Amino acid sequence: MKYKIRIFIITILLLTLLAGCSSNNGNNISDSSKNTENSNNTLSEIDVSIPDGTSYDEDDTDVSYVESDDGEIALNGNSISYNGEGAVVEGSIITITSPGEYIVGGKLNDGQIIIELSTDEKVQLILNGVDITCKTGPAIYTVNADRTIITLADGTTNTLTDSSTHALESGADEPDACIFSKNDLTINGTGSLIVNANYKNGIKTKDDLKIVDGNITITSVEDGMVGRDTVSVKGGTLNINAGSDGIKTTNEENTEKGYCNIEGGTTNINCGNDGVDIVTDLTITDGKIDITSGDGSNSNLSVNNSSRKGLKANNSISVYDGTIVINSRDDAINCNNLITINGGNIEISTGDDAVRANTEIIINAGQITILKCYEGLESKTITLNGGDVNIVASDDGINGTDGSSSVFGGGFDGGGFSSGTAVLEINGGQITVNAEGDGIDINGSIVQTGGNVIVLGPTANNNGALDYDGTYVISGGTVVALGSSGMAQTASTSSSQCSVIIYFTSTQAKSSVFSLLDAEGNEIIAVTAAKQYQSAVVSSAALIVGQKYTVDVNETQVNSFTQSTLCTTVGSGGGMIPGGRR
Template sequence: MHYRTGKLIPMLIAILFITLVIGCQTTSSAAIPSETMTVNEVAIIDPGYSNRDLEGTWDAETATSISLNGSSIAISGAGATASGGQLTISTAGVYVLSGTLDKGQIIVDAADSDKVQIVLNGVSITCPDSAPIYVKQADKVFLTLGEGTKNTITDGATYILADGEEEPDAAIFSKEDLTINGSGELIVKANYNNGITSKDDLIITGGDIIVNSARDGLRGRDMVAIYGGAFVINAAGDGIKSNNDKDTDKGWVSIDGGTFDITAGNDGIQAETIAQITGGTINIKTGGGSAEASVARQNDMRPGWGKDQAEQTDASESTKGIKGKTAVYVTGGNINIDSKDDSLHSNGDISITAGTLTLSAGDDGIHADASVVVNGGTIDITNSYEGVEGKTIVINGGEIHVTASDDGLNAADGSAAPVFGGRPPEGNFDQRDAVDGRDSTFIRITDGYIVINASGDGIDSNGSLYMDGGTVLVNGPTNNGNGPLDHDRMAEITGGTLVAAGSSGMAQNFSDSSTQNSLLVAYSTVQKAGTPVSLMDESGKTILNFIPAKDYQSIVISTPELQQGKTYTLYSGGSLAGNSSDGLYIGASYSPGTEIVKVTISGTITSISDTGDQITSMGGPGGMGGPRRGTPPVTGTVPVTTPRPHSRS
């Protein structure tokens, strides 16, 4: 990774990218490949902010003072020359600018070892045919915003460039490292292309910055690091971008503080390698927001799905909230995203350890081609096609709410052929599961609090599903082409509390290799949303009280209190009084409704109909996104269905 101080640090904590819980947790007996049984440290990039980056101060007595007077420039001090409306800074030093320049330009053309500080102390600079501020050469330039000042930089819609040249291409353009600091206001009106661009590092540590740009808002080729400041960015292209695709140690973005209101035609924050959020308050809207997702995408026709911007024929189709091609790391901050495409997206991994995320996506709320790991934080996916999707999904903590028009959690390897309706599989997922049967696609839940409202499968693994702890509440599909739980290989539960209610046509229970008992009950008729479900033991003790948010015809219950050899009674209806969380009542008072069925738990897995008949086999891989033709309703016993190949669902 790229780091400005020459070292890589864990930034106070080591983020564990865990694909299998090690230590006190009960391990599964499933055939998990050896490469998943490791703990890899995800090292957060240290931007290495220097004192001079952060301070934004200067010595007025030794600085060169420059007065902008419409079409002329007056200089008091050394290191700069003026010709008409053009100011050229040629040596290291501090230059304090004030006044108005109507048709002019500030150029830095110093030695490549020189550090230059330009203080904008109340300026308005307009250049109709080039970059108003143009850094041609220096070691580094500091652009300091004077306290209490307002500074405006405006370019024209057309630049006059030398033959064969494509630069400068931004209102503030630097070929060298550029730091913006101070506490003043900076308004950039970029009519030609980008707002602020550095061909090397772009660092911002303070200021009130408003950027309106014809293309990208902030752009640092090698990296963008933001420590603080208040930003309003309106960009026809990407809001914040680092685009070095030649060096894998570069092309990253780090947001470590500040407040952001980003409205982008394309991606909100885009990194060629890693996008990391360690702090700040970030509001992003891309492509007009999730409400603007195309009819084709909403109807399962997702051209370009899962592909990064460079792979698409039309770059404007990439309208993701935060995108890191190598990885996305979130260790803090308050993030609100309304995106036409995925809200968080990586062609590699996504790790979330802390922070508050509110996501509304026209496509997936969180999508990684490789692993999604959640170790903490609060995640509320209010709207999505699929809520959380990755080749593997590991949830070790945090609070997660998901609303999805298809699957809530989906682990997919992309090995299936396109399904009816034309939705292609994810091109970047590998096909190892299909080739050698290894369990390289899975969902594992070890802890946390997860609530899912899904119109497709509630939890869908194209490989296996493991639950070792935590609380999971699923309000699943109402159509019989999907199920509350869906797995292709096995589903093992060793701990935690799970309730999964939904349709019955493709419903599945856990596997008998589980060590915690589970009960599946299929109803003869649909139970209406809001109808309480209560499970009591033979002494009258309540094991579980839950009110599903949607119509349901099956329910899966698994808790540590469910014991073999005991008889339980399932009730429907009645009334509950007490404290509830997302329909789950803890310590509530229950007035029993209708007794549905009594069942004695004689094995790890119990699957029955509401008549008490045992169900030996039911359901199968689901996720086609709609009712399966010919699926009969539940009548006493659940029909056996033949498992069908998974799409990328």
Template sequence: MNKFIMASKAGLILLLAAVISACSATNNASTSSSASAAAVTTSAATSGAAANVQLASVKTADLVTFDEEDTTATWSADSATTIALNGASATVTGAGATASGSTVTISAGGTYVLSGTLSDGQIIVDVQDDSSVHLVLNGVELANNDSAPVYIKEAGKVIMTLEDGTENTVTDGAAYVFADAAAEEPGAAIFSKADLTINGTGTLKVTGNYKDGVSSKDDLKIVSGTIEVQAADDGLVGKDLVAVQDGNITIKAEGDGIKSTNDEDADKGFIAIAGGTFDITAVNDGIQGETSLVIDGGTYNLVTGGGSANAEVKTNDEGGFGGMGGGGMRGQAPASGGGTDQAAPPEMPAADGVAGATAEAEPGAAPADSSAKASTETATATDTATDTESTSAKGLKAGGDITVNSGSFTLDSADDALHSNSNVSITDGEFEIKAGDDGVHADSLTAIAGGTVNITKSYEGIEGGDITISGGDTHVVASDDGINVSGGNDENAAQTTGEQDQFSSSGSSLLTISGGTLTVDSTGDGLDSNGSITMSGGTAIVNGPTGDGNGALDYDGTFENTGGYLVVAGSAGMLQAPSDASSQYSIAMTFTDSQEAGQLVNLQDSDGNTIATFAPSKTYRAVVISSPDLKEGGSYTLSTGGTSTGTAVDGLYADGAYSGGTEVVSFDISDSVTWLNESGVTTATQGMGGGMGGGRGGFGGGARPDRGTAGGTPPTGDDVQ
């Protein structure tokens, strides 16, 4: 019986190594109880050793509290001060506020109910103590031609309630006149220098023609309501934090959609979202936390930088000399007939690993055809540690950890869809991702423990200094590498030192697969680790490259396989299989000629039990299969063609009967890796060494741990029987 579980998805990043970095990146994620507490923690992994990875249970409630004041939207007419707006004037009934022409000043704590229209005026909150102000918008139209219609100068806290059944609009002018030109404040249609909370069930429509829509220099909390923001720069900004409990939020921003900005205090500068509905179109990032970003739920539709269709055009290293995606010249596949994939090495590509493309700096340049104002962000530690300027158009981004506990996400970004300068942890949720660059990127650890991640378009699928997949259903489509485990940050060193890439083969980076399903369709490398790979459970399916410049499996150290199901199809020029140290058995088959896409590959034991039936989605010349059902001393037959009555998911058939195929080779298993060609069992020998990829030695030499007795490379033509 076919025991393969249907596959899921994987990630990717292109790495190049024309120049091997002398510095290996640190993959230790710090743990903390603060806002920047690690969503995941990992110890530095040694080559071939299992990573010590734990997912921390970080929730929004661990970072932020919504107190009774925040959630109270009710008010009493008996105790409230009413402010009736009438064009260029206002009438105040009650204490704590005064009106002078079109300016209303609130100077004491209390509840203030606003209604009517202010055509060119301002609501100022200036309370010189720690009192709270409850500002009820009861159907207002507020406008100011040269400043912020709502300017909160000082207060303990301001709670803005959107009265049930009302629509409230706030609009500023495109140019401000400042009382203090040096301060350049206010800078948003609703601008607060105190903590600001928005609640209620009404509607708030904000048009920020000058810069931001709603901005707080302290905390910004949203409890509920329908909020629509159109901004010349950022939509919603909270310096110390942005916290959302619920609400229906729509943002169109020429800068970032939602962002926090405090980069001086590790306990601040975060974004915590418990739920809500978010429809964000931004020229720059969709949701950006200066420190961390934690999401417990909600529905998200984010388009950044004009979407993936507007991304910088990149070309992968397919067919490049030495496999620039971390590959390097490995042992060649058996050449008894000379497959169509084998060709003479082309000219040396540019040293950026993308055959003449630009080295990866901060990806996602502003869309060339966008009419939006593509604001250029000065590079900081949250984005890139260089002195250059860059435009970021990521979907979800954080300078620290990104933790997703649940939610439904549709992300279409010109840049990375998820990007963390630290760790990314996905424990649940549903993701539909189109990315112009990486689908998921973490400088340190990328961990997927649950949920459904479907990356339908990316340059590189999933990337991290370390990557662990312990659960969930993950699918990756990548125009370059699918899963890429790299030695650190992909931006900083390349831009500051002139080297082409920070990633190098440090031997400490690790891809760990222990559960879940992972399906990869890549034009570059499929599973690519600049360190090692361990697999102890789950299912991994790889439809890898068709050209010999990349490999479906690509690792520098070892690939220790102790469990799970692995099915790999792709090119043969750089074919690798699990290492000989693996306790679970594998077979690696190389065909003389390329096989047609969709043609079944079937592996059966001598009793006619199917070990695997697989239909690769692309042409292929090599297949690797590892299964707990493969046993030492067992006899097996590999066939192609034919049909199966089983049900295929991601090309892998569950149950059903196989028939009508053509037997290619029969063999017995005596080693942990059995290398095969159409003549039978052959032996793996040391290949050509490192070449240009990932620190694998020089041309024509450089023995690697996975060569020879390690069983990591296919036989050369001299070994064909």
């Protein structure tokens, strides 16, 4: 399946702290111009292939069953009654040995349902209002089957509880969950399921785990839901309170497995470690996800030996749609390889990095609001093609790092002694950064062909609104960067679009409005400062060599200049060589 994300690359006017945008019929920016669909806007289309996702067959989704007195399993406190065929009762334990439908109702004080079929047989277990406690192992235990389907009967509440100890065979470490299956497990139906996992894990399967529907609440000492090969969530409501990870996969041997697909439903996770921990690929195409990990962004819990991330995967994380809210002690979204955001609404508060990938981050569309973080976006390669990205960071807003320690690139263009290989590419989107450290810090080079970038940078002179040690080549889009003057950098002279760096003779106040006007008094740029600033960098198609411009603060002229070259400097400032890692 494919759809096209249309990205309008337009010039904006920022009149609020975290971006309010408007444009006019040309490339200039004015408060009165509100038309964003004009012939001068650049329109690019990105084809995004949505993966087919998990395959659900009729057995996975069919919740119908035939009620029969002979086929109903009655739980009677300390005993079990069953008049049908295909199952054996021994005291308070029933073992299902034949495929088919089995309806279960009643309460079991200390007992167990065991499923033991051949590898090509399926069983549907209809929970019709059960309360099962098992003091020696899982409440439901599939020893062998092709698939176990647990159907939550409409209008019922079903409670499963295990104890803090399991009677395991010598040398064994499982079964270690309240619901444990050695084979595929599907949960469907519109009823409710409460899982109290006092030993270790809530729901665990050695193969595929599918959640089709249901209102499921899991409280677990360790992990909430574990699927060795895959975990898939199609719908329903999941409420997971886990001492360790919320949802995880564990198959590290097969690179085609160990993945997770979330395609809908509502998933709420409160966990001590990672919200979602996936061995290979995590794909989110829809749904509502709310994660609090490690007691949240204000927690003092250590992350030295424990991972307390929101979403984590080894190979890739892909978001296409849905609403995601993460409050994490550790990184909010973390991947060893690639993170791609193609849509959705993501809100992040974290005590560490917001979105971090070792190899690459690609943002094509979506609303990404980072309310709190140490660093906002961090990767070796960062590509921004679209979307609305708002970052508030206590250190760097956007950090491109390749692991090297290059220093002092030299001059306003960077270059010089040694430069890193990290790359930030901006082709579209609305990007707003409010950072206490460097606004944009790239251990390498920046390429901008479009998009609108607003940087509300640092007040300290040991950081800069823009910091790169290679080159910053601009051929389109808009840049406004306010910050300190000590390490200020502007665009490279190899750019084809004009830029200007303005040094102020005095520090400009927080909340003051910085404006740039053309010779006729038309407003090109207007930005309300989030903090004090001593320098401003502007790049816009409205800047033309040979033309005159006026610099206003709070509608009072503080300077004027002629754009004498592609990269013009107004005033003087900066006490160190720009560029490099600091």
